[in-house]
Amino acid sequence: xxxxxxxxxxxxxxxxxxxxxxxxxxxxxxxxxxxxxxxxxxxxxxxxxxxxxxxxxx
Amino acid sequence: xxxxxxxxxxxxxxxxxxxxxxxxxxxxxxxxxxxxxxxxxxxxxxxxxxxxxxxxxxxxxxxxxxxxxxxxxxxxxxxxxxxxxxxxxxxxxxxxxxxxxxxxxxxxxxxxxxxxxxxxxxxxxxxxxxxxxxxxxxxxxxxxxxxxxxxxxxxxxxxxxxxxxxxxxxxxxxxxxxxxxxxxxxxxxxxxxxxxxxxxxxxxxxxxxxxxxxxxxxxxxxxxxxxxxxxxxxxxxxxxxxxxxxxxxxx
Numbered sequence: 419x420x421x422x423x424x425x426x427x428x429x430x431x432x433x434x435x436x437x438x439x440x441x442x443x444x445x446x447x448x449x450x451x452x453x454x455x456x457x458x459x460x461x462x463x464x465x466x467x468x469x470x471x472x473x474x475x476x
Numbered sequence: 477x478x479x480x481x482x483x484x485x486x487x488x489x490x491x492x493x494x495x496x497x498x499x500x501x502x503x504x505x506x507x508x509x510x511x512x513x514x515x516x517x518x519x520x521x522x523x524x525x526x527x528x529x530x531x532x533x534x535x536x537x538x539x540x541x542x543x544x545x546x547x548x549x550x551x552x553x554x555x556x557x558x559x560x561x562x563x564x565x566x567x568x569x570x571x572x573x574x575x576x577x578x579x580x581x582x583x584x585x586x587x588x589x590x591x592x593x594x595x596x597x598x599x600x601x602x603x604x605x606x607x608x609x610x611x612x613x614x615x616x617x618x619x620x621x622x623x624x625x626x627x628x629x630x631x632x633x634x635x636x637x638x639x640x641x642x643x644x645x646x647x648x649x650x651x652x653x654x655x656x657x658x659x660x661x662x663x664x665x666x667x668x669x670x671x672x673x674x675x676x677x678x679x680x681x682x683x684x685x686x687x688x689x690x691x692x693x694x695x696x697x698x699x700x701x702x703x704x705x706x707x708x709x710x711x712x713x714x715x716x717x718x719x720x721x722x723x724x725x726x727x
Contacts, residue, residue: 469707
């Protein structure tokens with residue numbers, strides 16, 4: 419590779435560290451939202467299905 | 477070996493907590509509130525306090541919810557396996573109700589875990605899904621326990637339902653060690669099990685707190701779901717005299 423071409427390639431290299439994912443907070447918030455809302459919805463389903471009267475003693 | 481011992485210890489302690497929680501709704505709700513507080517603390521530690529990871533940056537924070545959900549999902553299906561075996565030996569309605577509760581709660585957490593794992597995989601592996609041994613066996617486990625719950629819904633006779641679903645639960649439980657050890661037995665994209673020795677110290681605390689948070693929530697869910705199952709069982713096996721008589725009203 420000629421020096422001029424090498425320089426052109428190096429100029430296009432990213433400024434961020436190689437191999438590190440940058441950002442991605444959208445994925446993080448999506449996951450936390452799904453986890454928390456999933457548990458909340460299940461808790462709501464348990465509340466809706468709760469026994470309406472006292473259970474007989476075992 | 478250390479991981480197996482820790483897992484067994486947590487399972488036994490969780491079993492004891494469940495034993496008391498299923499008899500007391502207040503204790504169950506107490507665990508739920510404790511779980512809620514711990515989830516908030518774990519979320520703060522995972523999202524704010526923990527430093528970014530060397531390669532994954534901030535995306536790795538997904539693991540603070542994905543890993544605990546997976547742990548709790550596996551724990552639930554282990555408890556389900558035990559309850560199914562117990563029912564076949566003892567024919568106890570409590571064991572059957574417990575099996576139903578653990579299957580449903582385990583399915584809930586396992587589904588959360590696999591969805592979160594898929595979202596994590598997109599920025600890290602480049603795909604939402606791949607037929608990796610861990611992912612495949614985990615998906616099989618979810619399908620198996622879905623089938624378990626569908627089977628329970630189709631059978632009206634309580635005794636037949638308990639026996640058949642116990643057999644299905646035991647067969648489905650065969651997948652549990654395969655899921656857990658798949659990352660050791662085969663070449664997988666999914667990483668092997670972590671331990672405090674393999675995880676950086678500032679990152680261990682949020683994971684531990686989140687793990688216990690999900691555990692407390694799981695105890696609450698199982699205890700409350702068990703009460704629902706027991707109440708339904710009591711209605712099903714109630715003697716005819718306990719039902720209101722429409723013929724007397726007509727006369």
